Amino acid sequence: MTTKAHCPNCKIEVVWNAAAKWRPFCSERCRLIDLGEWFNENNRIAGNSLFEQPPPSDWPDDEDWSGR
Numbered sequence: 001m002t003t004k005a006h007c008p009n010c011k012i013e014v015v016w017n018a019a020a021k022w023r024p025f026c027s028e029r030c031r032l033i034d035l036g037e038w039f040n041e042n043n044r045i046a047g048n049s050l051f052e053q054p055p056p057s058d059w060p061d062d063e064d065w066s067g068r
């Protein structure tokens, strides 16, 4: 008997046995793509918190030279 599953990434049919190294994914590539999407999702959430921080202060100080 052969157990089969569908790759969560590309939906291709994967034979689910000891040789199916990347199950439930069909290949390492699909597994990495899926992990990458998860990673990007986390980055987006983390990136939102950057807006709560003050802007970088590497701009020249206008008042310093205009006051002279």
Ligand SMILES: [Zn+2]
Residues within 6 Å of the ligand: 007, 008, 009, 010, 011, 012, 025, 026, 027, 030
């Ligand atoms: Zn796949």
